[in-house]
Amino acid sequence: MQLRKALLGLVALASVVSSAAVIPRDGGGGKLPRPVSPKKPRREPEDTKYFRENTDLTGHYDERFFSEIVDYDARLDTLKHMVRAWLLTTAKEGIETWIAHGTLLGWWWNGQILPWDWDLDVQMSADTLTMIGNEYNMTRHKYVSEDGLVEREYLLDVNPWIWQRVRGDGMNVIDARWVDVRNGLYIDITGIAETQPDSMPDILNCKNYHRYHVNDIWPLRDTTFEGVPAKIPYSFDEILITEYRAKALVVTEYEGHRWNTKSKTWDLANDVPAGAEAEQLKNHVREPERYYSVESGGFFYNVFRLLHWW
Amino acid sequence: MAQKTTHGLLPLLPPPTTSQSPTAAPAASRSSRAFSKIKFGLLAGVLAISTFWAYSCSVGGCNHGEAPVFGGDEWEDDYAGVNEGISGRLGYTLVKDIPAESIPGRGKRGVKKGEGDDKRLIIVGDIHGMFDEFQSLLDKVSYDSESDYLVLAGDIISKGPDSLAVLDFARKIGAHCVRGNHEDRILLHYHDIQRRKRKHHLALSVERKLAKSLSKKQAEWLDACPLVVRAEKVPGLGQYYIVHAGLVHGIGLRRQDPVAIMTMRTLNHHLVPSPKQNGMHWAKYWNKMERRETHGHTTVVYGHYAAEGLDIRRYTKGLDSGCIRGRRLSAYILKANKGGRVEEDIVSVKCREYLD
Ligand SMILES: [Mn+2]
Numbered sequence: 001m002q003l004r005k006a007l008l009g010l011v012a013l014a015s016v017v018s019s020a021a022v023i024p025r026d027g028g029g030g031k032l033p034r035p036v037s038p039k040k041p042r043r044e045p046e047d048t049k050y051f052r053e054n055t056d057l058t059g060h061y062d063e064r065f066f067s068e069i070v071d072y073d074a075r076l077d078t079l080k081h082m083v084r085a086w087l088l089t090t091a092k093e094g095i096e097t098w099i100a101h102g103t104l105l106g107w108w109w110n111g112q113i114l115p116w117d118w119d120l121d122v123q124m125s126a127d128t129l130t131m132i133g134n135e136y137n138m139t140r141h142k143y144v145s146e147d148g149l150v151e152r153e154y155l156l157d158v159n160p161w162i163w164q165r166v167r168g169d170g171m172n173v174i175d176a177r178w179v180d181v182r183n184g185l186y187i188d189i190t191g192i193a194e195t196q197p198d199s200m201p202d203i204l205n206c207k208n209y210h211r212y213h214v215n216d217i218w219p220l221r222d223t224t225f226e227g228v229p230a231k232i233p234y235s236f237d238e239i240l241i242t243e244y245r246a247k248a249l250v251v252t253e254y255e256g257h258r259w260n261t262k263s264k265t266w267d268l269a270n271d272v273p274a275g276a277e278a279e280q281l282k283n284h285v286r287e288p289e290r291y292y293s294v295e296s297g298g299f300f301y302n303v304f305r306l307l308h309w310w
Numbered sequence: 311m312a313q314k315t316t317h318g319l320l321p322l323l324p325p326p327t328t329s330q331s332p333t334a335a336p337a338a339s340r341s342s343r344a345f346s347k348i349k350f351g352l353l354a355g356v357l358a359i360s361t362f363w364a365y366s367c368s369v370g371g372c373n374h375g376e377a378p379v380f381g382g383d384e385w386e387d388d389y390a391g392v393n394e395g396i397s398g399r400l401g402y403t404l405v406k407d408i409p410a411e412s413i414p415g416r417g418k419r420g421v422k423k424g425e426g427d428d429k430r431l432i433i434v435g436d437i438h439g440m441f442d443e444f445q446s447l448l449d450k451v452s453y454d455s456e457s458d459y460l461v462l463a464g465d466i467i468s469k470g471p472d473s474l475a476v477l478d479f480a481r482k483i484g485a486h487c488v489r490g491n492h493e494d495r496i497l498l499h500y501h502d503i504q505r506r507k508r509k510h511h512l513a514l515s516v517e518r519k520l521a522k523s524l525s526k527k528q529a530e531w532l533d534a535c536p537l538v539v540r541a542e543k544v545p546g547l548g549q550y551y552i553v554h555a556g557l558v559h560g561i562g563l564r565r566q567d568p569v570a571i572m573t574m575r576t577l578n579h580h581l582v583p584s585p586k587q588n589g590m591h592w593a594k595y596w597n598k599m600e601r602r603e604t605h606g607h608t609t610v611v612y613g614h615y616a617a618e619g620l621d622i623r624r625y626t627k628g629l630d631s632g633c634i635r636g637r638r639l640s641a642y643i644l645k646a647n648k649g650g651r652v653e654e655d656i657v658s659v660k661c662r663e664y665l666d
Contacts, residue, residue: 094506111399219498219517223399234498237569238585246582264395 060118062177065155065184072115072268078185079113081152083120084228085143086178086187089154091229095132097124098220098231100190101210105240105248107225107232110264116255116274119188122178123206126193129175133158140181146227155179158189192217210243397568402489403536405563412459415545415646428457431541431644433552435463435613435629436490439470440661441479443639447659448483451641455483461539463613464490464554464572467532469634470664473520477528487535490554490614491572496521500529537571538563544644545652548607555614556592558583559599575615587617593626600625611642622656636663 061069070078083103090097099107101121106114113120124132137158144151158176176189192204192212202214216235223232233239240248252259256274257266397404408431410416417427432451437444453460462485467473469492480487487493499521514522524532538557541550551557556574557566558581567583576589583592593610600607601624613630615621620640621628633639640658647653 107399108396110395219495219502221400221498222501223401234495235569237567241582241584246578246580249582250580 061184062179062186063184065179065181067183070183070185074183075118075185076113076115078180078183079117079120080226081143081145081150082154082178082180082185082187083113084145084226085141085152085154086122087225087228087230088143089141093136095124095136096128096220096231097122097189098217098233099123099225100233100239101243103225104232104236105244107223107230108236108240108249109259109266111224112226112265115257115266115268119186121188121190123190123192126191129158129189129191132156132176153181155181212239397537397564400568402568403534404568405538405540406486406536408459408461408486408539408541410542413541413544414644415650415652416543427646429646430458431461431544431550432458433461433463433611433627433629433642435631435640435642436465436616436633437462437467437470437476437639438465438492438634439467439473439476440633440639440664441470441472441475443633443659443661444476444479447639447641447657450659451643451657453483460485461552462487463552463611463629464488464535465492465613465630466490468492468496468517468520474523474528477531481528481531486539487532488539488552488554489532489535489537489572493532493535494569494572496524497529497532500524537568545646545650547609547644547652550609550611550644552611554612555585556583556612557596557610558592559596573614575617591615591618593621593623593628597623597625620656620658627654631658633661634665636661636666 083099086097089095099121100123102114102117103120103122106112106117136156139156141154141156142151143154156176156178175191178187178189180186190206192206192210194201194203194214195205196203204212204214204217212233216239217233219234220231221234221236223230237249252261253269253272254266256268256270256272258269258272259265260267412429412431414429414431415427417429432453434444434447460483462480464487466476466480466487470476495517499518503518503522537553539552541552544550554572555570557563557571558574558577561581570583573585574583574592575585575587577583577592577595578589581595593612593615596610600609607625609625609627611627611629613628615628616630616632616635616637618628618630619637620631627642629640629642631638631640638658639661640656643655643657644652645655
């Protein structure tokens, strides 16, 4: 009798726990989506690290071309022309590439760069990456803006270690770069590939453990980004929700910016916390790929966990 | 499994531990067998709270104070819906209207008592290339292209045996359509094939083969399918939307995610739609909200959700009854009856087993 009651109690408890366990992952905590994982400052350069970065600015500049820290306007100007140049050049050369991560999130909102972003992310298939490594490595590309007022030059630099797909040391998460040679700001170019075609066919990985089903990427969608033709993954909304949570699609104040519903732009807002202040407020950085991968374990696991704790 | 449902319904659930407040502990300390059980319950309650707290700290951090700033809060608020313009940026045709004279009960002279009118609106769910079944369904409803306005609710092609035959037949009999997720994929492949400079690195998939086999005319017809077909002022019933997958209630068509219109099954508690099944069925939310309206109702007819089967509710009509998997192909029919009122009817036919 007592045992039965105890079991009943456990059942009730376990269901409470298993439902409670879901809450903090989506509803609780006051955490904001933060495009982090692909380009956090990495530890000191080790042997296999090909790209040298200017580390005190969390690696937003390529060290070889770094001269000084650019201001807000110069950075946005650099990034906008840089991504246009990339998209126009790849389209002209027939190189298949699409925008990803924070850059894709910016597209979702208004087809533009998120103004607090420091670098841009694009992806391509590993085969395409190998091809550009063979045919375009260390090539320089001139760019003139549509109005003819801006002239820039970019370096397409492919990391020679791209074949080292399985990440051992947390290094080399970037496969290639499109670098503005004036100041060292760059676009991350990442290749995705089937790493385990036998056990996980159709599952694609980038070096940073972002995982995609081949049908989530292809067929690519045609759209525009920063005013020029661009491609995005087929399941862009699912990918964004997996990487940034649904909140990233509804939060209208972020990193010192507020969404202007009239102009459809992110405007600078002094009263919206940014940087360290925002960090403190929101307490910690979230890790996108953990969101769906951490299972609360289900009913029996929770029963087990309770028993175990007793 | 239990979490699947709790996840979507979270905001509707009471806080899990309020009935087991630890402050009630002293009241239960009198000794009797009954109370010892209560004591056990309380202990369990405290444990539950602490487990919850520990778990939420480990998963989500202990910062339960500062809430983020949202466009809206929970279910009730119109979520920011800021993706306005995505339809345009992806080149979709958002909505087409059914001409008034084709809407049942809206003929030039209106519907007189004892007459009805001969106009019917017929909507057929996911055909998926099941040509024979599509034909026998049209036979069963005695389809007449003169008086009937036929709308195919997406996923007309792909998966099944005779996609192109269904397509040609639909064009021939003057059917209308909305764009389903399968049309979307095939058309994206189609345009990619037309434009491609370099050879595709992937092996020719089933989808790509189908896309390659489309003629220009067939592709153009499919490309003209909007995301939404709208029938306004259906007498006595209000407005009708026909979509492939669903809509989020309370958000204007222009602010809906166009891809979600073709893929959604559920909503999370920020009203963000998802093709996954773990959340609140969008149709459930639609009906809940629509029942609160006093006038000007909108009913949505859709397909896509084969797992739910034929799903007829007051303000939503789910038509994917799983034909491709050997279940049924269904048609939803609106017709003005002799009394002058527009009534609904559902007709379906048995399908052969094509996929398992
Ligand atoms: Mn579908």
